[in-house]
Amino acid sequence: MANEISDTPSAEATSVDSSDLIISIKEMHKWFDDFHVLKDINLDVRRGERIVICGPSGSGKSTLIRCINRLEQHQKGTIIVDGTELTQDLKNIEIIRSEVGMVFQQFNLFPHLTVLENVALAPIWVRKMPRAEAEENAMKYLERVKIPEQASKYPGQLSGGQQQRVAIARSLCMSPRIMLFDEPTSALDPEMIKEVLDVMIELAESGMTMLVVTHEMGFATAVAHRVIFMDGGEIIEENTPQEFFTNPEHDRTKLFLSQILHH
Amino acid sequence: MDAPRDGACWAFIRGSFELFVYGWYPEPERWRVNLSFLLLVIAIFGVLKDNLPGKKYWLWFAVFFPFIAAWLLVGGFGLVPVGTQKIGGILLTIIVGVTGITFSLPLGILLALGRRSHLPVLRAVCVVFIEFIRGVPLITLLFVASTMLTYFLPPGSSFDLLMRVLIMVTIFAAAYIAEVVRGGLQGLSSGQYEAADALGLTYWKAHRLIILPQALKISIPGIVNTFIGLYKDSVLVLIIGMMDILGLGRARLNDPLWLGLAPELYLFIALFFFLCCFSMARYSLGLEKKLRTGHKQ
Ligand SMILES: Nc1ncnc2c1ncn2[C@@H]1O[C@H](COP(=O)(O)OP(=O)(O)OP(=O)(O)O)[C@@H](O)[C@H]1O
Numbered sequence: 001m002a003n004e005i006s007d008t009p010s011a012e013a014t015s016v017d018s019s020d021l022i023i024s025i026k027e028m029h030k031w032f033d034d035f036h037v038l039k040d041i042n043l044d045v046r047r048g049e050r051i052v053i054c055g056p057s058g059s060g061k062s063t064l065i066r067c068i069n070r071l072e073q074h075q076k077g078t079i080i081v082d083g084t085e086l087t088q089d090l091k092n093i094e095i096i097r098s099e100v101g102m103v104f105q106q107f108n109l110f111p112h113l114t115v116l117e118n119v120a121l122a123p124i125w126v127r128k129m130p131r132a133e134a135e136e137n138a139m140k141y142l143e144r145v146k147i148p149e150q151a152s153k154y155p156g157q158l159s160g161g162q163q164q165r166v167a168i169a170r171s172l173c174m175s176p177r178i179m180l181f182d183e184p185t186s187a188l189d190p191e192m193i194k195e196v197l198d199v200m201i202e203l204a205e206s207g208m209t210m211l212v213v214t215h216e217m218g219f220a221t222a223v224a225h226r227v228i229f230m231d232g233g234e235i236i237e238e239n240t241p242q243e244f245f246t247n248p249e250h251d252r253t254k255l256f257l258s259q260i261l262h263h
Numbered sequence: 264m265d266a267p268r269d270g271a272c273w274a275f276i277r278g279s280f281e282l283f284v285y286g287w288y289p290e291p292e293r294w295r296v297n298l299s300f301l302l303l304v305i306a307i308f309g310v311l312k313d314n315l316p317g318k319k320y321w322l323w324f325a326v327f328f329p330f331i332a333a334w335l336l337v338g339g340f341g342l343v344p345v346g347t348q349k350i351g352g353i354l355l356t357i358i359v360g361v362t363g364i365t366f367s368l369p370l371g372i373l374l375a376l377g378r379r380s381h382l383p384v385l386r387a388v389c390v391v392f393i394e395f396i397r398g399v400p401l402i403t404l405l406f407v408a409s410t411m412l413t414y415f416l417p418p419g420s421s422f423d424l425l426m427r428v429l430i431m432v433t434i435f436a437a438a439y440i441a442e443v444v445r446g447g448l449q450g451l452s453s454g455q456y457e458a459a460d461a462l463g464l465t466y467w468k469a470h471r472l473i474i475l476p477q478a479l480k481i482s483i484p485g486i487v488n489t490f491i492g493l494y495k496d497s498v499l500v501l502i503i504g505m506m507d508i509l510g511l512g513r514a515r516l517n518d519p520l521w522l523g524l525a526p527e528l529y530l531f532i533a534l535f536f537f538l539c540c541f542s543m544a545r546y547s548l549g550l551e552k553k554l555r556t557g558h559k560q
């Protein structure tokens with residue numbers, strides 16, 4: 001895995017073939033009423049690339065990745081996901097959402113459905129897969145996140161770590177091209193963080209394109225190609241994890257790193 | 264019946280029972296009323312009973328039941344027509360109650376969703392409708408139904424009074440249901456909407472599969488409360504001259520033969536309403552319990 005990382009050139013170093021770009025964000029701005037939350041965001045993500053986004057609370061990390069599947073709407077600039085531009089067009093949005101998986105800090109499982117129903121729901125209703133096939137498929141993904149034995153339980157009967165793994169399986173079941181993670185381990189007790197990170201690392205090894213908002217430096221160093229640091233709605237710095245953590249350029253990055261290291 | 268009043272005299276109720284149940288529905292056609300009651304019981308059974316084989320068909324039957332019953336009771340299409348002014352007593356009470364309950368729930372849900380819509384015009388229409396209906400006493404709406412509504416209809420057309428009353432009772436209850444359901448919708452975390460959206464579910468699929476099952480579960484006590492209120496308020500139709508069980512009973516008391524039997528009459532009517540409403544309340548409690556054990560949060 002270390003090999004894989006050092007083999008991968010950083011995005012800026014090579015001029016990338018645009019057909020290889022799976023996400024392309026250009027001069028994107030977003031406001032919440034008159035609060036300018038994202039300022040001139042430019043970000044290209046190549047197929048198979050894994051990016052970790054970090055930054056202080058309120059810097060706009062969640063808002064940025066939520067713009068990618070249009071849970072939030074941007075007001076200026078362009079966002080192109082897998083060749084489709086995000087506009088008002090509802091059809092485009094539904095297509096993109098079915099190809100972009102998202103994992104939330106609070107899991108957001110559906111509490112009135114069993115684990116198996118949670119995972120099989122979208123393939124049945126969005127992909128129109130026959131129920132039996134969808135459930136068989138769902139079991140495969142539950143095995144992949146190592147909780148097939150919980151299939152018939154309700155989310156409320158699981159631990160936080162188990163719930164988050166179900167949430168990951170639920171997204172993977174749609175065979176997404178991109179996975180977005182918004183602080184997937186922040187709501188977990190320390191002893192459960194590892195079981196979730198292990199699943200994410202395995203996913204990374206399978207070549208999934210991933211954008212992960214997290215402060216888990218170990219995870220970033222192990223799997224990320226690039227680390228992006230945000231502050232005040234702007235991308236301040238981006239670099240390989242090694243450079244980013246050992247040799248940050250900006251003062252704000254240094255300050256931020258010293259704060260998370262001292263925790 | 265000339266017996267001294269030292270005990271209750273139930274002969275009164277027995278003697279008028281047919282009138283209380285059927286109103287003035289013509290005797291040779293009463294089998295249609297009986298059949299409608301039977302189908303009602305079957306429809307309710309099909310909706311409420313779990314794990315019925317072919318549950319889907321039971322539900323479809325329940326959806327069509329109001330229309331089948333309307334045809335049976337009013338006639339036409341091969342049955343002898345019976346004027347709706349002949350309908351009275353318990354039959355009328357149940358028609359008003361069942362129609363109000365079955366149609367106000369879907370209408371109320373749509374109004375609640377409309378009120379939360381992102382489309383400004385739709386939202387405004389729903390807000391005005393809900394607030395207007397809630398701000399007017401039901402009696403006033405019934406008077407509107409019995410008098411003013413004809414002004415809005417093309418001249419010469421007659422629109423059945425019972426039908427007008429049913430529409431008014433339904434929209435009145437729907438406005439209340441809408442607010443109860445809106446409360447339930449607000450009880451859901453935004454994460455549920457986001458997770459449904461993020462999976463690519465459309466608005467209607469997200470609501471049908473994720474949002475409404477949870478919101479309605481939270482709203483059960485309020486919904487059943489509204490239903491019970493609606494059922495009891497159905498007696499207000501007597502003010503515009505329709506003879507439900509209470510109206511008929513009071514008219515009967517004017518008969519010199521039955522003079523002074525008011526206590527028995529009112530006890531009987533109270534018992535009838537109590538049994539109906541109490542079963543609704545019990546069922547709702549049972550339903551809440553069942554849904555709770557299904558998945559603790
Ligand atoms: N729906 C909203 N309406 C108005 N302001 C919002 C909304 N959502 C977020 N904000 C504001 O936008 C800013 C960026 O929020 P965002 O959630 O993207 O930050 P974040 O970097 O993810 O922070 P955290 O680490 O706390 O999750 C914050 O100041 C927040 O208060």
Ligand SMILES: [Mg+2]
Pocket residue numbers: 061062063182183
């Ligand atoms: Mg956040």
